Amino acid sequence: MDKTNNELKRSLGFWSALSIVIGTIIGSGIFFKQASVLENAQSSTMAILAWILGGIITLMAGLTIAEIGAQMPYTGGLYIYIENLYGRICGFLAGWMQVVVYGPAIIAAVAGFMSILTANFFGLSSAWRIPIAVIAILFVGLINFFSNKVGAAFSIITTIGKLVPIAAIIIIGLFWGENNALGQTISEIHRASGNFGVAVLSTLFGYDGWILIANLGGEMKNPKKILPKAIIFGISAVLIIYTLITIATLRFVPANEILRLGENTTSYLATTAFGKIGGKLITIGIIVSMLGTLNGKMITFPRIVYAMAKRHDLPFSRFLSYVTPKGKSPVVATLFIIVLATVMMIFFDPDRLSDLCIFTIYIFYLLAFFGIFILRKTNEAPRPFSTPLYPWVPIIAILGGLxxxxxxxxxxxxxxxLFVGIVIIGLPILYLVKKYYGEKI
Structure with missing residues (x-):
């Protein structure tokens, strides 16, 4: 293996990075979480507020990480940030959690949702859902076997493609909806938990994924400038889009009807507004949206595997750190993520896994948020990007994480x-790997 050429290529520009941020965030959440957020919020006004508050918390987190990421523009993202701030052990645990649990579970969940829509679209039985999901993961994984430009181009295409049904839903709801989006209450109060906090928590699941662009820091042309801009503009755009979709949906479909329809709300809206053919087209758009999200995650998670393998932090690191000579793609790391995601999809419930992963990754988000105060005291070099309204923005991010x-x-x-236990298991594995390579932790 030619170690001199065993490096990733810096070829991603601002628009590619921005499309990856938006494409990775907007997936199934906004289309499937409307009913659950409304159910917990108990009114349309509070549901809209929950989506806005979730977006603000995410934006505060993004502004905080943008300053940290601009000072550490390397492949690996959160894994690298935590290590530089708190040492090798914490950094390893951040990476281990993402490559063994969080990444594969999120990919499995998105592919699972996409397969349900696809099976319904073609009138197939539920037995086809896992095969369709596996095919989707393999397809997106194959795209990322090539140069990162191919995956980025696919991300741009799917991001544009997903904006078409989103725009259609927003326009039809805002201009042709007959309901007042504000002030609608739920008649079946006993169905709702009555917990506004849980409603906001549900929206945070929909916003999650924004930090994955940080894993591509080593492949950006000018990461110190591109990374902060992509995170800030990307999250801001998603916040506006999510709020408009929620308002449009509530204007077109009454709150109690949304509760009754559940995950079928968006399909009902599309079919009612555009007819049977229009509904099918919107469904295709949503499927494309999920493919884009799947692609964004498939681009980013193997980079964490690659970064850890380069440091001999994982078993079989020699193979996992391999990149193709021409395209500079981490193909073995991509295969590793594909296999884990497929196993999780077949043997586990991806929904619960992804929910628990949010808790696990937010432990390390919080450490990163606190890290901005450490860097301000210890790093005397000029900052490429400074978080505005410091220290209030990182404080809000920390409160949101808590x-x-x-x-x-x-x-x-x-x-x-269970999940904390899975993370801790990584420590003896790191010890054995380092012993094999004759290295110290």
């Missing part, structure tokens, strides 16, 4: 113990 952690602990303490 909110996520407390909410999830209350909702699923057993699952939390």
């Amino acid at each position: 909110f996520v952690e407390i909410s999830e602990i209350v909702n699923d303490p057993q699952g939390i113990l």
Whole structure:
């Protein structure tokens, strides 16, 4: 293996990075979470507020990470940030959590949702859902076997493609909807938990994925400038889009009807507004949206595997760090993620896995948020990007992270113990790997 050429290529520009941020965030969440957010918020006004608040928390987090990422523009993202801030052990655990649990589970969940829509679209039985999901993962994985330009181009295409049905839903709801988006209450109060916090938590699941662009820092042409701009503009665009979709949906479909329809709300809206053929077209757009999200995650997670393997932090690091001579793509790392995601999809419930992963990754988000105060004191070099309204923006990000952690602990303490245990198991594995390579931790 030619170690001198075993490096990733810096070829991603601002528009590619921006499309990856938007494409990675906008997937199934906004289309499938409307009913659950409304159910917990108990009114249309509070549901809209929940989406806005979730977006603001995410934007504060993005502004905080943007300053940190601009000072550490390397492949690996959160894994590298945590290591530089808190040492090798914490950094390894951040990377281990993402490559073994969080990444594969999120990919499996998105592919699972996409397969449900695809099977319904073609009138196939539920037995086809796992095969369709596996095919989708393999297809997107194959795209990312080539140069990162191919995956980025696919991300741009799918991002543009997903904006078409989104624009259609927003326009039809805002201009042809007959309901007042504000002030609608739920008649079946007993169905709702009555917890506004849980409603906001549900929206945060929909916003998650924005930080994955940081994993591509080593492949951007000018990461110190591109990374902060892509994160800030990307999250801001998604916040506006999510708010408009929620308002449009509530104007076109009454709140109680949204609760009754559940995950079928968007399809009902499309079919009612545009007819049977129009509904099919919107469904295709949503499927494209999910493919784009799948692609964004398939681009980013193998880069964490690659970054860890380059440091001999994983078993079989020699193979996992391999990149193709021409396209500079981490193909073995991509295969690794594909296999784990497929296994999780076949043997586990991806929905619960992804929910628990949000808790786990927010532990490391919080560490990163606190890291901005450490860098301000220890790093005397000029900052390529400074978080505005410091220290209030990172404080809001920290409070939002604590909110996520407390909410999830209350909702699923057993699952939390399980996932914390999976993260801790990484420590003896790191010890054995380092012993094999004759290295110290």
